Amino acid sequence: MTPKPAMFRKVLIANRGEIACRIAATLREMGIRSVAVYSAADRGALHVRTADQAHEIGAAEPQASYLNIEALIAAARASGAEAIHPGYGFLAENAEFASATEAAGLAFIGPAPDQIRALGDKREAREIAKRAGVPVVPGATGSSAAELSKAAAKLGFPLLVKAALGGGGKGMRVVGNAAALAEAIESATRVAASAFGDGAIYLERHIERPRHIEVQIVGDGVGGAIHLLERECSLQRRHQKVIEECPSPAVDNALRERLTSAAVALAKSVRYRGAGTVEFLLAPDGAFYFLEMNTRLQVEHPVTELVTGIDLVRLQIEIAAGGKLPGQSAIERRGHAIEARIYAEDAARGFLPQAGTLVRVRWPRAPFVRVDRGVESGDPVPVHYDPILAKVIAAGVNRDAALLRLSGALDDTLAHGVVTNLPFVRALVRSGEVARGAYDTEWIEREFLPDFTALVTAPAPEAALAAAALAELLRASLATDGAPGAAAAPDPFTALGRWRQGGPG
Amino acid sequence: MRTDWRDGDRARAVEASALGGSRYLVSVDGAPMEVAAERLPDGRLVIETPTGHFVAEVSPAGTRRFVRLDALEFVLDLESGGRRRGPRSSSGGLEAPMPGVVTRVMVAGGDEVSAGQPLLALEAMKMEHVIRSPRAGTVKSVLARVGEMVAGGRGLVELEPDATDAG
Numbered sequence: 001m002t003p004k005p006a007m008f009r010k011v012l013i014a015n016r017g018e019i020a021c022r023i024a025a026t027l028r029e030m031g032i033r034s035v036a037v038y039s040a041a042d043r044g045a046l047h048v049r050t051a052d053q054a055h056e057i058g059a060a061e062p063q064a065s066y067l068n069i070e071a072l073i074a075a076a077r078a079s080g081a082e083a084i085h086p087g088y089g090f091l092a093e094n095a096e097f098a099s100a101t102e103a104a105g106l107a108f109i110g111p112a113p114d115q116i117r118a119l120g121d122k123r124e125a126r127e128i129a130k131r132a133g134v135p136v137v138p139g140a141t142g143s144s145a146a147e148l149s150k151a152a153a154k155l156g157f158p159l160l161v162k163a164a165l166g167g168g169g170k171g172m173r174v175v176g177n178a179a180a181l182a183e184a185i186e187s188a189t190r191v192a193a194s195a196f197g198d199g200a201i202y203l204e205r206h207i208e209r210p211r212h213i214e215v216q217i218v219g220d221g222v223g224g225a226i227h228l229l230e231r232e233c234s235l236q237r238r239h240q241k242v243i244e245e246c247p248s249p250a251v252d253n254a255l256r257e258r259l260t261s262a263a264v265a266l267a268k269s270v271r272y273r274g275a276g277t278v279e280f281l282l283a284p285d286g287a288f289y290f291l292e293m294n295t296r297l298q299v300e301h302p303v304t305e306l307v308t309g310i311d312l313v314r315l316q317i318e319i320a321a322g323g324k325l326p327g328q329s330a331i332e333r334r335g336h337a338i339e340a341r342i343y344a345e346d347a348a349r350g351f352l353p354q355a356g357t358l359v360r361v362r363w364p365r366a367p368f369v370r371v372d373r374g375v376e377s378g379d380p381v382p383v384h385y386d387p388i389l390a391k392v393i394a395a396g397v398n399r400d401a402a403l404l405r406l407s408g409a410l411d412d413t414l415a416h417g418v419v420t421n422l423p424f425v426r427a428l429v430r431s432g433e434v435a436r437g438a439y440d441t442e443w444i445e446r447e448f449l450p451d452f453t454a455l456v457t458a459p460a461p462e463a464a465l466a467a468a469a470l471a472e473l474l475r476a477s478l479a480t481d482g483a484p485g486a487a488a489a490p491d492p493f494t495a496l497g498r499w500r501q502g503g504p505g
Numbered sequence: 506m507r508t509d510w511r512d513g514d515r516a517r518a519v520e521a522s523a524l525g526g527s528r529y530l531v532s533v534d535g536a537p538m539e540v541a542a543e544r545l546p547d548g549r550l551v552i553e554t555p556t557g558h559f560v561a562e563v564s565p566a567g568t569r570r571f572v573r574l575d576a577l578e579f580v581l582d583l584e585s586g587g588r589r590r591g592p593r594s595s596s597g598g599l600e601a602p603m604p605g606v607v608t609r610v611m612v613a614g615g616d617e618v619s620a621g622q623p624l625l626a627l628e629a630m631k632m633e634h635v636i637r638s639p640r641a642g643t644v645k646s647v648l649a650r651v652g653e654m655v656a657g658g659r660g661l662v663e664l665e666p667d668a669t670d671a672g
Binding site: 346348349352353354355356357359360383384410411414416417418419422423426457459460461462463464465466467468469470471472473474476477 | 506508510512513515517519520521522523529531533534536538540542544550552554556557559561562563564565566570571572573574576577578579580581583602603604605606628629634654657
């Protein structure tokens with residue numbers, strides 16, 4: 001029998017918002033003390049209130065605080081933490097931060113720095129996938145027009161033409177046929193040369209109407225790896241996921257076997273350590289292609305947790321402390337789970353991010369509904385960070401039950417004071433295509449948004465204006481008819497709302 | 506009591522008066538209707554209009570009123586008497602469309618600008634928003650500086666339209 005590894009006694013969470021709160025919850029359950037860090041804009045934030053202790057690390061700007069490696073390591077040392085959990089975003093996929101953590105004698109709850117570096121480089125990750133036998137989107141590089149047209153004929157159309165060195169889609173074009181290729185290559189070469197100083201072109205087969213399917217994997221760092229099923233994340237707006245679920249309605253058992261085997265093979269080939277996600281594009285013909293690997297906990301990890309019963313944060317911590325992986329046979333699939341992300345953004349005005357104070361928030365409470373949230377009533381939403389406020393997740397015995405429950409939970413959610421995407425996600429979960437699982441990564445923008453935008457920019461119904469006006473009238477009459485000094489009393493609705501939240505039930 | 510509202514790009518007006526008991530006469534944009542309204546102990550309003558029965562929750566936040574009507578959400582801006590704002594379009598995008606941090610100021614007082622020319626940039630939550638000149642003119646003054654945090658609706662640039670050739 002191998003002795004049980006020593007568990008950390010204190011862990012620093014290098015993040016904020018809902019994910020910092022969620023990590024603290026697992027630490028509490030494990031009997032590990034949690035250390036929060038916060039910027040000047042986050043004093044008194046929920047993640048600070050819920051941790052066992054907290055350290056201010058810098059000014060509001062992320063570069064000065066949540067991206068400030070030196071300040072984070074110093075806070076970890078000062079607090080006596082033995083490990084750092086990076087959450088997602090910020091420094092979660094920063095190899096330099098992982099190295100600095102380990103150099104300071106602390107455990108990094110995530111992959112080894114060289115794994116973060118290798119898998120974070122898109123071209124290198126593609127090579128790693130190829131070597132592990134994982135299909136990648138067919139592509140070719142070249143510099144001369146003749147070379148490129150020959151490659152194009154082999155790849156087939158439609159094709160994506162882009163700068164070999166580029167990122168972010170600069171100068172990227174979709175070409176439908178051979179006739180249009182020469183002109184596209186010429187213009188892409190020009191863009192590539194001026195923007196990147198290198199005219200080399202990358203051609204890639206363009207997968208039309210793909211779905212985004214990802215596989216959750218966990219590795220032990222010494223060559224063992226298991227998967228925790230797939231997630232379906234095709235409901236996106238401008239590559240930002242909105243609604244995610246586990247399992248995918250588009251994946252049957254045979255396809256699941258192929259997808260998860262590919263992901264596990266990739267993880268094993270690099271002796272991956274910790275939790276990671278292998279993302280794939282699934283073409284309408286059932287072929288799938290490696291997209292990228294995320295070397296961190298994903299925003300959407302709760303749907304996997306609700307279906308497998310495995311706490312991924314706990315597993316991450318146990319592996320970082322030298323613990324063992326559960327066997328693949330211990331991972332079971334039970335029912336279905338769907339998540340909606342709640343963002344502070346205004347769907348009626350181009351999804352502009354919003355900031356301000358959430359004067360009144362009410363999260364749903366119901367059986368089989370989980371809420372991972374970073375704010376409560378009265379909390380500010382600062383301008384400096386990602387506008388995610390919370391995730392509402394519902395589980396059910398099957399997809400229909402989970403979707404219905406999520407719809408009810410979103411109706412029971414209230415967030416006033418800052419405009420949120422609640423109307424957007426409520427409308428999404430009610431749409432027929434979502435009920436049938438019939439969508440791809442471009443469906444929201446192509447088909448859903450035009451109707452939705454028309455709906456949310458239409459005039460408010462008379463009843464809404466009547467309600468707003470009557471609230472003012474009642475407020476004014478309360479102020480004049482009430483007890484002496486009533487005029488200075490707080491707004492009755494705010495006051496009652498707060499009283500109600502403090503009350504039982 | 507008359508209240509004026511901004512509903513997206515529209516100006517809406519409501520006249521509400523008590524008829525006694527829980528009944529009110531409410532005119533929205535001049536169309537009168539009788540409404541029954543009752544406040545629940547938790548602050549929500551149960552209202553009955555000729556078009557139906559609703560549970561409403563109204564939360565004030567500054568001049569904004571967040572109105573939830575059953576599971577629908579509306580955000581209305583209460584316009585105070587005398588200081589009514591013009592339609593957003595007339596302010597020409599020279600106000601901050603959202604709260605944010607000014608990241609770039611590309612013009613200075615006295616500069617001549619053309620329609621569509623970038624004037625300054627705001628960043629909020631990893632998104633940059635460029636404020637462009639709605640018309641040709643001369644910058645009278647720039648009201649914000651780089652690094653400054655501004656509230657939504659805050660004036661950023663004062664612009665004088667081009668003087669016509671009036672000799």
